[in-house]
Amino acid sequence: MAERLCPPDEAGVIEAVRQAAADGTPLAVEGNGSKRAMLRPVQAGRTLSTAALSGITLYRPAELILSARAGTPLAEIEAELERHNQMIPAEPPDFAALFGHAIPSTIGGMVAANLSGPRRIGPGGALRDQLLGIRMVTGHAELVRSGGRVHKNVTGLDLCKLLAGSHGTLGVMTEVTLKLVPRPEGSLSLAVAVPGLEEGIAALSAGLGSPYGVTGAALLPSGIPSGMPIGMPGGPSLPGSPVAVLRLEDFRRFLPRRAEALRGLLSRFGDVQLIGEEDSAGLWRQVRDAALLEPAPDQMVWRISVRPSRAPDLARRLDAAFEARLLLDWGGGLVWATGSASIAAHEAVVAAVAEAGGVFTLFRAPDPLRAAVPVLPAEAVALAAIAGRVKAALDPAGVLNPGRMRA
Amino acid sequence: MIALPEPDAAVLARRDVILRDLRTLVPDGPFGPGVIGDAIRLRAYETDGxxxxRQPPLAVVLPTSTGEVAAVLRYCHREKIRVVPRGAGTSLSGGALPLADAVVIGLMRMNRILDVDFADRLAVVEAGVTNLGITQAVAGEGFFYAPDPSSQLACMIGGNVMMNSGGAHCLKYGVTAGNLLGVTFVTMEGEVVRIGGGHLDAAGYDWLGLITGSEGQLGLVTEVTVRILRAAEGARAMLAAFRSNEVAGQAVDAIIGSGIIPVALEFMDRPAIHACEAFANAGYPLDAEAMLIIEVEGDTAEQDDLLGSIAAICNRFDPISLRVAETAEQSIAIWKGRKGAFGAVGRISPDYLCMDGTIPTGELPHVLKRIGEMSDSYGLKVANIFHAGDGNLHPLIMFDANDPESFRKAEAFGADILKLCVEVGGCLTGEHGVGVEKRDLMNVQFTETELRQQRAIKSAFDPDWLLNPAKVFPLEGNPALAPRIPAVVPHG
Structure with a gap:
């Protein structure tokens, strides 16, 4: 078992990185390590965890901002936000079940992976769009801040965006500041059974192109999960046929009219069924966490971001290659895929995603496999050269999470 | 006073050769010459917003394709010639101010809309398409491009990307960064790279996010894929005026606390109210110390509901005046004064500087009080316009450019305001960018370590510091650029 450092303060993080850079010992950088199974395994003599940097440091509900130390459990933040009827707009997912453990995510880990849930398609955007400020320790063992605690800030290069999604390879975030929004008072969903994925994507596009404020648009290729009653005459959809689900959220008193209007818009795609607030919330949690994908423990999982209209063709290719199971969110722009672990399946994903003009992340795979294949798409040559220089500018000794994203 | 780096004498000496070479790369076209080198026509590019x-450049090139942009950059990289990118030239921070030895690459002729896809909710446009031009191209189907800087009639999307432009509706719809899907990026070496595309999230490092707001420090953008959104069913505004800045600030907090996110929440102080009213006759209450314009979206019944709730909240703060628009026309009338604010201030003062700090919204009363004290001590008037929901403050400092002392004072006053913004927990610029204007204040907000780190990232993209140098970073500490005596003076 590698040595695990959990410094209780920023100075401790600086010291840990300074030591690692001085003796050239790579550090596995993580919060609680809940997403360790993502991407490539890191070979490091020591683990540097931000878990002991915990706690909300600033919460101003009237200013819609919150700062927390990187190791603060996401659940702790969400509980505090709930007390003030606020939330993180990106709807960050909880992948504990997908990864087969019960380790809680930290806010720093969530930001470092830039993971967003169904509300990504709304005007609030991705988690990185809500990241107002960071404090981080670079590979130079220096404290660097970027952004701040205000909503609008274009002062200097935006290192928040660079660090979000950099998986601990460019710096160790010690504190993050996020933009918040009020929690919508009510929500409900409309579900429509469709003959195929094309029609499903078209239904989602119709909803997202409507003025009714759709905040979730998922396509469940094998229908609504069993055990989820749908509160409308007509009963649940036919098992096995795809179902498009659209979510509305706002003040409760606004929802009946909007649901009626949206139902009218969707009726050309099939029978539209209403899903009430409680079932809707449960269903969207399962979409958010990719729980509906239900991969077997030894299967691989890919997270693919693609232009929505290209999703049906992508799905067909994956089905033909290895009978992939799929879950689509973001109006079809996010495709979760799972299938038996093999290099051939991965190569099929790489090829199909390239053909569709999208990008993939190998989200979960057995260790030998994820160490052997590219877990992210290759970068253009010119960008790869820049990436190497950016990495060297922030982590000259190469001690922060080496090999996590690319071999 | 802003210093510019010493021009490269070797480049100046080769001016004729450089112009000749550039003309082979960007030939003349139906819209005029591809390269501008004569002193008279260069004057049109000597300044921006x-x-x-003012500083005329060595030359201006007006490419019509990504290939031409790449060829010019490849050439300038090889010949070690500095480059200043330019869109419409509306920057309020001097982001497009030329250097005497630099080639300005103007992207205004790259103004085609390449693709509009309503099903995938995106548009692909060239960098020289105006911000409003995008919305106009998609409005027929009920869509719009969300970020709406005041200059949206003229400013170009390429410039919006480079400055990460905002607007009055950011509270709900976010800034430019959140409304982009991809760019065609040209490196200083002249390599063309597609970043992003039709999909929402990057895999790997978020280059799109880093490039957005980079003020031309990292490379040029020639094509942009933007998200387009379906417009709300309708929108309507109300006006609420209060006896003090403090009370107006409390009303803002109470509105946000109620769970309503207005699509716009604009604050004007007494001088701004008076200037706008004199200009636009919008019916603003002249006895108020502070006024809010609040806009909500939805269908008519939802608008009524939300405006009613907000009016009830405002009523708790003893408003001097409360006016809820009943119709779209009344809504336009409420906005009329605010939208004409810059012109209004321009009418009562020969010149003004438009500042752009951001503060934690709760600090507004304190900040306005301090700005009032500074106004007295500098002897210069100031009007304040504030995006109250997101904390972005625009003090308009009135001065006379024909009086160098007045200009000097206005600059010092502006710098003091921005230092105050940082002191209370905010930042130097919310949406206009650092440019040259705030360059020498960067060490107020950042430590030397932080600036060194940002410079190192620029160097990773532009090792020779040829891209828009002398902007964003204080000259001291920049590689390959030495400070020199003041090189530009206020005009007049």
Missing amino acids: LSAY
């Missing part, structure tokens, strides 16, 4: 600073 920050017109107090």
